């Protein structure tokens with residue numbers, strides 16, 4: 001059962017990267033996350049939104065959809081674009097792989113999303129767009145502690 | 150993001166305040182490039198003490214400066230890293246190529 005959700009539509013402007021981070025950390029606040037968890041969520045959403053701006057829409061204007069769902073202490077984040085899509089997903093997710101080295105991209109976006117979230121799924125259709133779905137359990141450690149105590 | 154620049158001998162100290170992401174990366178890049186074009190500074194000391202957020206775009210722009218500066222025989226070091234930034238730094242492998250010091254003075258002594 002989804003207890004709360006958020007749906008946000010923003011144009012692919014780089015100013016909106018910080019907006020997306022603020023909105024997601026405010027939404028997650030209801031779970032009373034740790035500072036580290038907030039920082040994990042901020043970086044993950046920042047990576048996905050930045051990718052939509054730079055890669056999906058190739059710095060042209062398009063719409064980015066950000067969805068967040070809360071079930072118990074599980075937060076699911078979706079970042080959706082209707083941009084160019086990804087031809088080879090496996091290659092795209094490799095650390096250091098980038099198709100835009102001339103823009104000083106580090107190729108670490110997907111690697112960061114994977115290491116700071118519990119689960120990352122990517123669906124992409126070339127010419128149609130990409131959906132990045134990420135899940136993170138909030139307050140994992142707190143829960144374990146209260147069970148033990 | 151706020152950028153504070155200070156030249157100490159041949160070392161350009163850059164203090165970053167705020168958030169380093171794709172949106173603010175170009176401002177950082179331009180400021181640093183402009184200073185190095187004057188050909189006075191040789192090395193870059195990057196103080197990240199007041200950086201509240203950084204993502205892979207920050208890694209990319211730091212790595213970009215590293216490439217440009219080392220090409221000309223200069224060095225790049227970072228100082229005052231916060232725990233969040235440090236996690237990113239070790240995950241990316243940047244720590245293997247860019248030395249990290251606790252304080253600016255310590256970095257300056259080692260340049």
Ligand SMILES: Nc1ncnc2c1ncn2[C@@H]1O[C@H](COP(=O)(O)OP(=O)(O)O)[C@@H](O)[C@H]1O
Pocket residue numbers: 047051052055056057081083084085086092093097098099100105106107108109110111130205
């Ligand atoms: N939303 C997207 N739409 C199209 N291509 C994408 C998208 N996200 C990622 N990519 C592709 O995957 C590659 C790797 O992404 P990432 O790990 O974030 O590195 P970087 O952004 O530094 O290139 C990108 O260079 C790009 O080719």
Ligand SMILES: [Mg+2]
Pocket residue numbers: 047050051108109110205
């Ligand atoms: Mg990226």
